[in-house]
Amino acid sequence: MVVLERGWLSSNTIVLLGADPVVIDTGHHRHAEQLLALLEHWLGEQHPQRLLNTHLHSDHCGGNARLQARWPQLLTLIPHCVFEATKEWSPSRLPFESTGQNCPRFAVHAALRGGQEIILNGRTWEIHECPGHDADGVLFFEPRERILISADALWENGFGVLFDALESEFGFDAQEQTLDLIESLQARWVLPGHGRAFQEVKPSIARARSRLAHWRQHPLSHAEHAAHVLIKFHVMVHQNLALQEFMSWADQVSLLKRIHAQDPRGIEFEAWLLERLDVLCAKKAVQLTPQGVLDA
Ligand SMILES: [Zn+2]
Structure with a gap:
């Protein structure tokens, strides 16, 4: 498993190496060529079979189109709530227009649903919904090694903007439920959407909770x-x-x-x-x- 950490413009990309390589999140389209070079370095002659997105922010799925052009057989899986809107590429139903961001159009092949499992490279991963930062986002948890791919729901120091809280007062509750879920998973490793992978999960959840309490008081x-x-x-x-x-x-x-x-x-x-x-x-x-x- 490789975490390609690339700052704030591009989210991290996680590569599950093995017989059936999987790419999770692709960063911003401005960094798509760099991502391709990094993937070719790690994969050698292999072609990735599947591409998964935790959520459709332009810093997480901006490289999708470029990878699909490079590897036409690549199957792309995205959260089910945005599957139809993405398939039809309907900008008003996708988050790019309202946030003033750009993302090249890409194809989608299957939907990821919270509560289901997916086998990636011989390991079973749980899919969980994680509203708060993004109502439609998902995170991935591998219970055997207790590895959590937390996207922007939990970083080592905080979490992403609570877009759900800009829509409704329940967005803060949504993030609280997501943090409760993350705590219950008892992850040993967290691979976040931005920043390095980390193991000090409890203090990081505590920091996230205190930040959430602050935002809740000061919407x-x-x-x-x-x-x-x-x-x-x-x-x-x-x-x-x-x-x-x-x-x-x-x-x-x-x-x-x-x-x-x-x-x-x-x-x-x-x-x-x-x-x-x-x-x-x-x-x-x-x-x-x-x-x-x-x-x-
Ligand atoms: Zn995000």
């Missing part, structure tokens, strides 16, 4: 954090944008508009965006220069 700051993540991600993809370019992108992103609408001060969208950029500048996550917005 507006969680929503603002989500806006910062979406903006930083876009700047990371493009590296530098003229301010006007940035503003016209943001104008198309319905999720940013919904977060802005929650701001009780009622300030204009553009002023609110400039304030978001100021906060990101203060955190040294982006740079604001006369040329525009730069990644930092």
